[in-house]
Amino acid sequence: MSSYALILDDHPLVARGAAEFLRARFPGLEVVVASRAAEFAPLVAERGAPAIALIDFWLADGASLELVAQVRTMCPGTALAVISGDDDPAVADRVRQAGAHGFIHKQAPPEVFAQAVEALLGGLAWFMPPPAQHGQPARSRDMPVTPAELGLSVRQGEVLALVLQGLPNKRIALQFDLSESTVKEHMSAILQRLGARTRVEAITQLRGRRLVLPAAPAD
Structure with a gap:
C-alpha cells in the first residue's frame, strides 16, 4: 500500500485543482480525491492510512469536526489539515481543538x-x-456546538434549542410534557452555565453558533 495524499472536498472543481497542484509540486506523492466523509473509512481499509489528509471544513453533511476526530483515531500517524474559506478565527480555533x-x-x-x-x-x-479583510466583518457559517460543549445536559440543550426559536416557558413545557416550574429550573441552570442573566443575553452569546442536538435513539 503506497503513501498518498487524500483531499476530501465536496466541490469537485476545488478538489481537482488542489489535486493537480499537489501532483505537480510533489511528483512522488499520489493524490486521491473524495467528496464525502463516508468515503474515508473504506479508503483507509483499501489503501491504508494517507500520509496527509486535507479536509474541507464544510462538507455536504455539515462541519467536518467529527471526521477530524475519526481521522485522528483511525490514522494517528496521518498529517491532518482542514481547509476553509471562512474568515472567522474561531474556525481555526475549533479545528485546532478537534x-x-x-x-x-x-x-x-x-x-x-x-x-x-x-x-x-x-x-x-x-x-x-x-487573510486581512481591511475592516470587513468576518464571514463564516454558524459554528456547530453541542449541549455538552456548553456544559449542558441533553434536556437543557433541548430546552435551549426552543429558547433560541423564541418559545416561552409555557410552550416549552407543553412540548416536553413538563411543568412550567421544571422548565424554569432548566432555564436557571442554562443561564448560569452560559454566564448570562437573561434569555436575551443567552441568545446574544450564541450568535454565530448553531446548537446541534444529539440524535434521538432509534425505536
Missing part, C-alpha cells in the same frame, strides 16, 4: 499552500490566520 495539525485558508496563495503541505508532511503544525 486535534487537526493545521488549518489552511482557501484564499492562501499556491506557494503558501505548498509550504503548508510540506511542513505538515515534515511533522510540523501549520496554523495561519485568515
Whole structure:
C-alpha cells in the first residue's frame, strides 16, 4: 500500500485543482480525491492510512469536526489539515481543538499552500490566520456546538434549542410534557452555565453558533 495524499472536498472543481497542484509540486506523492466523509473509512481499509489528509471544513453533511476526530483515531500517524474559506478565527480555533495539525485558508496563495503541505508532511503544525479583510466583518457559517460543549445536559440543550426559536416557558413545557416550574429550573441552570442573566443575553452569546442536538435513539 503506497503513501498518498487524500483531499476530501465536496466541490469537485476545488478538489481537482488542489489535486493537480499537489501532483505537480510533489511528483512522488499520489493524490486521491473524495467528496464525502463516508468515503474515508473504506479508503483507509483499501489503501491504508494517507500520509496527509486535507479536509474541507464544510462538507455536504455539515462541519467536518467529527471526521477530524475519526481521522485522528483511525490514522494517528496521518498529517491532518482542514481547509476553509471562512474568515472567522474561531474556525481555526475549533479545528485546532478537534486535534487537526493545521488549518489552511482557501484564499492562501499556491506557494503558501505548498509550504503548508510540506511542513505538515515534515511533522510540523501549520496554523495561519485568515487573510486581512481591511475592516470587513468576518464571514463564516454558524459554528456547530453541542449541549455538552456548553456544559449542558441533553434536556437543557433541548430546552435551549426552543429558547433560541423564541418559545416561552409555557410552550416549552407543553412540548416536553413538563411543568412550567421544571422548565424554569432548566432555564436557571442554562443561564448560569452560559454566564448570562437573561434569555436575551443567552441568545446574544450564541450568535454565530448553531446548537446541534444529539440524535434521538432509534425505536
